[in-house]
Amino acid sequence: MNQTSVRHGGIEGSAAVDLEGLNRSERVAALRSRMAALGSEQAPEVEVTPDEGVVDVPSELASVLPGGGLPRRQVMSLSNSPALAVEIISHVTSAGGHVAVVGWPELLLAQVVEQGDLSRVVAVPDPGADPWSITGVLVEGMDVVFHHGPPVELSPARARPILARVRGGQAALVTVGARLPGTVLSMDANVVRYHGIGRGTGRIRGVDIAVRTEAKGMRPKSTTITCGQPSKNPRPKLRAV
Known part of the structure; x- marks a missing residue:
């Protein structure tokens, strides 16, 4: 099997033919070889996972998603919300899943070190x-791939081979900025509250994120997710008696 460079190779051609007729284990082995061809130290040790219909997410987010998770083999869009992306990455990797982030160099993954498993994250900041x-x-x-790029929607002809890869794989593809035709779910997220800071004191320990989801055949749903540590009850003030 030819080892095709992911960084410069196209989607069509021999790279696609190499995977035809391969079972899941063989596809994983081929993926390891292709990522290793990048010369990156972060080549993934991908394990074969159960072929489930959705990828599990935090319970607050699951309540506003059809099927209760990120649908595999489908494309979703996410507004530019690093906090929610990192929360999803932390949750998925802590449960044993694997996540890739393409083209998002400014995304900070410190939370994943504390709450997830950074060894299960493949980051390609400069694709x-x-x-x-x-x-x-x-x-x-x-299991989940985040693709961050300019706010441009690909043409149907350009998107066709990518969508074929999505349908033939097992990941939930989440686009941030960039869009693909046939996107089945949109998530809009905004930080509405910070925890851990007061007037001139403290540091940010957590945030509340308002999330609104829209999907075909489903009425829009909204929820609020707390990422990090919520504010603790203030200590009682001392009084002179």
């Missing part, structure tokens, strides 16, 4: 001239 080719490979073996 080169053709980032979709990297995403097209990663969706075949990861």
Whole structure:
């Protein structure tokens, strides 16, 4: 089997043919080889996971998602919300799943160290001239793939091979900024409250994120998710008696 470079290789052609007829274990092995061809120290040790319909997410978010999780083999869009993305990454990796992040160099993963498993995250901050080719490979073996890019929707012709990879893999693909035709779910998230800070004191220990989801055939739903540590009850003030 030819080892095709993910960074510069296209989505069509020999890279796609290599995976035809392969079972899940063989696809995972091929994914390891392709990521290793990048020369990155973060080549994923991807394990074969159960073929479930959705990827488990925090319970507050699950309540506003059809099926209670991120649907595998489908494309979703997320507004530019690093806090929610990191919360999802932490939850998925802590449960043994694997997540990839393509083209989001400013995304801070410190929370994943504390609440998830950073060894299960594959980050490609600089995907080169053709980032979709990297995403097209990663969706075949990861559980969730975040693709961050300019706010441009690909044409149907350009998106067709990428969507074929998504349907043939096992990942839930979440686009941030960039969009693909056929997106089945949209998530809009905004920070509405900070925890841990007061007037001139403290530091941010957590945030509340208002999330609104829209999906085909489903009425919009909203919820609020607390990421990090919520504010503790203030200590009683001392009084002179």
